[in-house]
Amino acid sequence: MSKREIFELGEVPPLGQIPKLMYAQVIRADRFGHPRKAFKTEKIAIPELRPGEVLVYVMAAGINRNNVFAALGLPIDVIAARNKSGYDPTDFHIGGSDASGIVYAVGPEVSNLKVGDRVVIHCGVWDRDCPAVRNGTDPMYDPTFKIWGYETNWGSFAQFTRVQAHQCMPKAKHLTWEEAAAPTLVGATTYRMLMGWPPNVVREGEVVLIWGAAGGLGCMAIQIVKAAGGIPVAVVSSEKKAAFCIRLGARGCINRKNFSHWGMMPHWTDTAKYNKWAAECRAFGKAIWDIVGERKSPSIVFEHPGEDTTPTSIFVCDTGGMVVICAGTTGYNAVVDLRYLWMRQKRLQGSHFANDEQSYAFNQLVIDGKIDPCLAGTYKFDDIGHTHGLMHDNEAPEGNMVAIVGAPREGMKDIDL
Numbered sequence: 001m002s003k004r005e006i007f008e009l010g011e012v013p014p015l016g017q018i019p020k021l022m023y024a025q026v027i028r029a030d031r032f033g034h035p036r037k038a039f040k041t042e043k044i045a046i047p048e049l050r051p052g053e054v055l056v057y058v059m060a061a062g063i064n065r066n067n068v069f070a071a072l073g074l075p076i077d078v079i080a081a082r083n084k085s086g087y088d089p090t091d092f093h094i095g096g097s098d099a100s101g102i103v104y105a106v107g108p109e110v111s112n113l114k115v116g117d118r119v120v121i122h123c124g125v126w127d128r129d130c131p132a133v134r135n136g137t138d139p140m141y142d143p144t145f146k147i148w149g150y151e152t153n154w155g156s157f158a159q160f161t162r163v164q165a166h167q168c169m170p171k172a173k174h175l176t177w178e179e180a181a182a183p184t185l186v187g188a189t190t191y192r193m194l195m196g197w198p199p200n201v202v203r204e205g206e207v208v209l210i211w212g213a214a215g216g217l218g219c220m221a222i223q224i225v226k227a228a229g230g231i232p233v234a235v236v237s238s239e240k241k242a243a244f245c246i247r248l249g250a251r252g253c254i255n256r257k258n259f260s261h262w263g264m265m266p267h268w269t270d271t272a273k274y275n276k277w278a279a280e281c282r283a284f285g286k287a288i289w290d291i292v293g294e295r296k297s298p299s300i301v302f303e304h305p306g307e308d309t310t311p312t313s314i315f316v317c318d319t320g321g322m323v324v325i326c327a328g329t330t331g332y333n334a335v336v337d338l339r340y341l342w343m344r345q346k347r348l349q350g351s352h353f354a355n356d357e358q359s360y361a362f363n364q365l366v367i368d369g370k371i372d373p374c375l376a377g378t379y380k381f382d383d384i385g386h387t388h389g390l391m392h393d394n395e396a397p398e399g400n401m402v403a404i405v406g407a408p409r410e411g412m413k414d415i416d417l
């Protein structure tokens with residue numbers, strides 16, 4: 001039987017049958033710019049598998065902010081960066097760092113998966129021979145670590161995705177394909193931030209301040225803090241988002257629009273301006289205490305806005321506490337008043353995605369029904385540029401957006417093949 005050239009979207013190929021081409025939402029350098037114009041549907045040849053890799057038929061793909069940056073070509077041109085490093089050179093980018101799907105082909109040296117397995121995919125990839133993996137230390141520290149579907153090509157915005165076998169985890173049976181595709185990147189990142197930096201991990205009765213609490217990371221943080229017995233205090237920019245956070249389990253919400261001291265703080269030698277800034281910070285800290293019901297400051301501050309908020313995060317963090325940060329959405333020049341850092345012995349900790357152990361631990365919380373994937377909206381394959389545009393313009397709905405890729409329709413938890 002001759003190999004079929006391509007299957008239409010929503011037409012699920014017979015199990016294990018791989019066509020020559022696939023539909024993909026593709027970014028190219030000459031289209032860099034607003035996501036609505038950067039993404040375009042193209043027909044692309046399906047890549048060969050290398051040792052340790054599998055090919056997954058994508059049922060649904062989660063939308064994340066990383067491919068807003070890929071579309072803009074900022075702060076790096078992901079295609080040029082890949083080509084410069086000699087890593088899997090191509091002149092296009094298929095993004096997508098979250099997916100649910102079915103294993104359709106298994107490459108050499110894969111023992112943990114078989115064709116037909118229903119999976120979700122975490123986005124951490126690394127060279128199996130890297131020293132960290134061989135020594136049993138954290139592969140997150142190895143220079144070969146990359147985010148699949150951002151730093152690598154062949155992400156989930158296509159009918160088939162090529163991934164390393166260890167990225168695949170069992171799909172929670174109680175979730176639809178689109179629900180299952182929603183939480184892994186943000187959830188595993190959040191898990192490492194909140195549970196991966198002992199002794200500063202979430203503890204029973206301790207306060208965690210969560211910036212952007214209605215966003216992708218934030219809605220996971222509320223739930224992980226709750227599950228560990230902590231007190232989640234949310235920061236948002238609207239009453240609608242606040243209501244969403246309360247429904248999810250936040251003890252209370254602060255509307256950041258009620259404050260104006262954001263960005264890099266005044267120099268400490270400019271006493272008048274500095275004191276005004278510090279007074280706003282104290283008022284913000286009091287808003288946290290009012291929610292908690294006592295003068296208890298956050299033992300962990302969950303950071304990602306960066307430049308606008310880090311000075312405040314350091315200020316309000318409890319003595320011996322930790323500000324843990326995984327991004328600089330509003331900018332990268334975060335200023336710290338070192339006096340608070342050393343006298344109160346606070347920790348400013350960078351954190352980036354998660355290793356296998358942390359990703360699997362998060363996935364187990366999903367399988368156990370302890371995490372609502374917070375599916376904010378299900379979109380069509382052709383809307384992938386639009387969904388990233390919503391994120392770019394800070395108009396995304398609360399929670400996580402997902403695009404249907406190969407699933408015949410919404411609402412399906414499995415499929416007979």
Ligand SMILES: NC(=O)c1ccc[n+]([C@@H]2O[C@H](COP(=O)([O-])OP(=O)(O)OC[C@H]3O[C@@H](n4cnc5c(N)ncnc54)[C@H](OP(=O)(O)O)[C@@H]3O)[C@@H](O)[C@H]2O)c1
Nearest residue numbers: 065189212215216217236237304305308326327329352353
């Ligand atoms: N390093 C990693 O492994 C990793 C993993 C996942 C995500 N990230 C990064 O983390 C960041 C957040 O990701 P996400 O998925 O949660 O994005 P998201 O869903 O777009 O949420 C970001 C939130 O940030 C808040 N925000 C925007 N401007 C702000 C400002 N000036 N001050 C305070 N808050 C502001 C917004 O909430 P309000 O307007 O309601 O305050 C928004 O909901 C992104 O930059 C993403 O690329 C990094």
